[in-house]
Amino acid sequence: MSTRKRYWMMKSEPDAFSIDDLERVGTEPWNGVRNYQARNFMRDGMRVGDGVMLYHSNCKVPGIAGLATVASAAYPDSTQFDPKSHYHDPKATPETPRWFLVDVAFERKLKRLIPLEEIKQHTDELGEGFALTAKGSRLSVFPVTAAQWKLLLSLE
DNA sequence: GCCAACGTTGGC
DNA sequence: GCCAACGTTGGC
Numbered sequence: 473m474s475t476r477k478r479y480w481m482m483k484s485e486p487d488a489f490s491i492d493d494l495e496r497v498g499t500e501p502w503n504g505v506r507n508y509q510a511r512n513f514m515r516d517g518m519r520v521g522d523g524v525m526l527y528h529s530n531c532k533v534p535g536i537a538g539l540a541t542v543a544s545a546a547y548p549d550s551t552q553f554d555p556k557s558h559y560h561d562p563k564a565t566p567e568t569p570r571w572f573l574v575d576v577a578f579e580r581k582l583k584r585l586i587p588l589e590e591i592k593q594h595t596d597e598l599g600e601g602f603a604l605t606a607k608g609s610r611l612s613v614f615p616v617t618a619a620q621w622k623l624l625l626s627l628e
Numbered sequence: 629g630c631c632a633a634c635g636t637t638g639g640c
Numbered sequence: 641g642c643c644a645a646c647g648t649t650g651g652c
Contacts (some may be wrong), residue, residue, distance in 0.1 A: 485650090506648095507635075530650045588651080608633045610649045 479523045479616040480513065481604060482543070486528045491538035494526065494578045502573045502613075503549045503558045510613035515546040515572040517615065520559040524576055525616065525624065527604065528585070536624060544575035568614065586627045597623055 482502065484490065494500055503512055522542040528534055548569035551559035564570040588604070595605050603614040616624070 483650090509635095532650070610634060612649085 477522055478517065478519065478520065479525070479618060479621040480534075481525045481527055481614055481616050482495045482540075483527045483529045484614040487531065490528065491526050491578075491581050492537070494540060494576065495581065497578075498541050499575050499577045501549070502576050504553045505573060505613060506559065506561070506571060507551070507612060509553055510611055511564065511572055512616065513613045514574050516551040518546065518574050518607070520541045523616075524579075525621070526576075528613075533585060533587050535585045535589075535591070536582060537585050539579040540576045542574050543577035546574050547570040549558065549573040582628050584628065586624065591624065592626055594623060594627075 474560040486492075489500070502514070505514065509512070520542055524540040524542060525536050526538045526540055528537045546568070549559070551557040551567060552561040552564040552569065552571045554560055555562075559571075561570055592605055595602070598605060598620055600606065602620060603609045603611045
């Protein structure tokens, strides 16, 4: 398997957890993801050192806010076992965990937020399958190709 | 705050 | 295994 670094997009609502929060804490277990496709990308696709773009969703100006790196291999999300947690999953047990996460480490804020509105102007280059701009897509963790990464960063 | 699009659940 | 009902996401 290739050892080349992979790239990812991860969404977060800035009211809940923003790039500034990530800068403050340095490294964060990316808990609370409860979508199988997103889980699979974290569990099966991510490796330490991979590049991450942090996207601010469900806010006044949605867009890409900063860069981070994958800082751990995937491991079970402990909030699934906690009955008091909003993310509790009664069907998950430590013996058979259902949800996995990775640690995400702050790298830098972008010089400016790249608004979704601008990203949409490059749909042709990004491709119709790009999850950020694909109609109806709500996926919160998904891969970004090297070419997409380069293009998006050129908008900074 | 609205609502379209989507994923999950559970009765049958 | 179908599918209606429900809950969530997230742009606008």
